[in-house]
Amino acid sequence: MSEHDSLRLRRSALVEEWSHWVPRLSTGAGSSHASAGALRAEITESWRRSLVSVDPERDSAPASAGGEALDRWTGSPLRGPLTELAGEFRSIAEDAGFVTAITDESGTILWTCGGRTMRRRAERVNFAPGGCWDEQAMGTNALSLALHTGRPSTVFSAEHLVATLHDWVCYCAPVRAPDGRILGVVDISTTWDRSHPLAMTMVRSLVSRIEAELRAGRLPARGPRVRVHCLGTGGAERAGTPLSLRPRQLEILTLLALEPDGFTPGRLREAVYGDRPISTSTFKAEVSHLRHALGGGIANRRYTLTSPVSCDAVDVLRALERGDTTTALRFYRGPLLPFSEAPGIMEWRAHLEVAVREAVLTSTDPEFALRYSERVPYDTEIHQHALRLLNPGDSRRPLVVSRLTTSLPEPPAHP
Template identity: 60%
Template sequence: MASPSALRRRRSALERNWADWLAGTAAGDTRDEVLASWSRSRPTVDPGRAAAPAVDSTDRWAASPLREPVLALADELRSIADDAQFIAAVTDESGTIMWTCGGRVMRRKAEQVNFAPGGCWNEPSMGTNALSLALRTDRANSVFSAEHLVHALHGWVCYCAPIHGRDGQVLGVLDLSSTWDRSHPLAMSTVRTLVSAIEARVGDAPRTGLRLQCLGDAVAHRGGSPLALRPRQIEILTLLALHHPRGLSPEQLRDALFGERDVATATLKAQVSQLRSALDGAVSNRRYVLTESVFCDAVEVLRLLRARDVTGAVRMYGGPLLPTSTAPGIETWREHVAVAVRQAVLDSGDPEHALRFGEAHPYDAEVHARAHFLLPLSDPRRAIAAARLTWAD
């Protein structure tokens, strides 16, 4: 364990490096990984910002596959956080904090920078931090004092590791944070141990809430169980999710499904009734509104774009929205989502964004050309982009 004087010297050196980098000069011996993150996030993050931007994470936490595993370990997490004067946090795959625990003093300090439920800690929102690095690299990471891009975080040290589902997908991260003077080498091993305990429970935990995947292949789950829905029911569910929580009037839903076609009101009511039955009554009557929390991948993609998290949005984007549907409302939303993601990809300087988006849009020559342009000559993925471009042309 580093002595207090050694920690102070390290913090002072990092503060000088940080100030030099912002002034446009060499940043000393700052880690390459940190420097790269500073460069990526500087265009969207003011180093002088006071706190992380906030969103409502209530529905996300209710539908999260991490909720039950984390709550099962909540007593252990609280004990560790209280004893070591840390605060523990769990995020979703986009870097939005869904749950925290810790002593009153640490919680108060954390809340000042919105290290609390609803806080957005991805790189485009809050710059370099352990949570954003762990999500980006898919491995454990720590960030000490002035390695954070945002000055308000220079009093902190954070230890973080990604949490994976049984399929290997990143579901979120677990972070332990404290003041810089409490930096300890054992903190990272504690995080890894806790993540292993959470991951061991993920497959056994019932997934609460309603989850809808409508980008690419359409799949709906409720309470962890798949829903056997017909294509029309999937269309209705998708439209209600995209308009949640305001919902749609019967007239609005009829127009979205049928457009100018002459369809009897009784037909629409029967189709909504079938969906309501499949959801155990979770669709209101007069105005069609989902009456329970819903996680929808299309809604999440748009939220990530609003949060300027292009990496998260592209990762979540599985393809066109209900690609075989001809419902006018679905076609409108399909174009809206695809155009939004595509423009963010083209505006991005990260070739990974263009490569990922290109997988779902094989005939988009401009996207493939963007990937080919951004990739260095030595990158073997450049050949993939070139092949896709030839195919698209």
């Protein structure tokens, strides 16, 4: 019998068991005999736990709150080691037709990679950053089992509780900190017909590499978070104490905060200096000084933050993603590093300005237009928008009329 035929028969047997037992377990009619036949005991035990909160017919994993996964990834101790090994992860995923994922200790996916086809299939079930794959959210799967048992886990086809996952096979193992804590899991997934025992060997190898990085001291210290202020001004602080950063270092820190996936050295140098003839040693010295000021926290081969950093510009973007214009305007105090001419900063500055402005112009709340107009005194369209939204008797209309008049170009002088 061919390997494919063997897998097909195994899948058919599991689908039959699932169809027989899941409806009974859902109604409390199941018994201990549910672990007989093609089913493993740990699978049926997980089914019982999961059915308390999970509908087997749901179509995808629930999502965490907007921006939450990015915040978790930014502060995750796994981010630094993964950044060092990202090329290996991508090679395994794309060459072998897998999608790989990293979660935190709660089962929320923080990072994925894979070929375009597999990534699209994975995204349909929200096997993507922000997807919640713990047992209470998505039932029996390799990620939830590995987190529950603390051991490597494989879940094939209809061993998954949720029917939409029956076309998948997943291999997963927990990642432990040097002190033994589970920090998350590494998962490799593909379609059931591509199941192969070597996949678990790859997972174990990747986990071993990550844990070796953590033991080598790359686990970030649990110190105070660095806060970057880059809207309308420029500066950074740790626990309320200002950090002494040169303008270039602040530009680099801002770019790293805005792009959590990081930069290759060449791309970061271009984003900071553009076409200016700056030596590699000068650029590396700026990164080195910044790393020293942060107490580490920047990966070597691919420049990315490996310790928690918060940033007002990132707060604005996350708020806009949630549709929270009130919060976005509270953080938006002006253009991004207004005196910087670094190409990467100028690009992000324009992006932020357009995003905030459009949020204001598409809102029917006059408060947004009034608050934003304080930051853009010469934006005629914003003042006109505010005037349209204010009631005729509103006491703030004279102020808006004054701002509008000031923003209008002066008429040409008559000869």
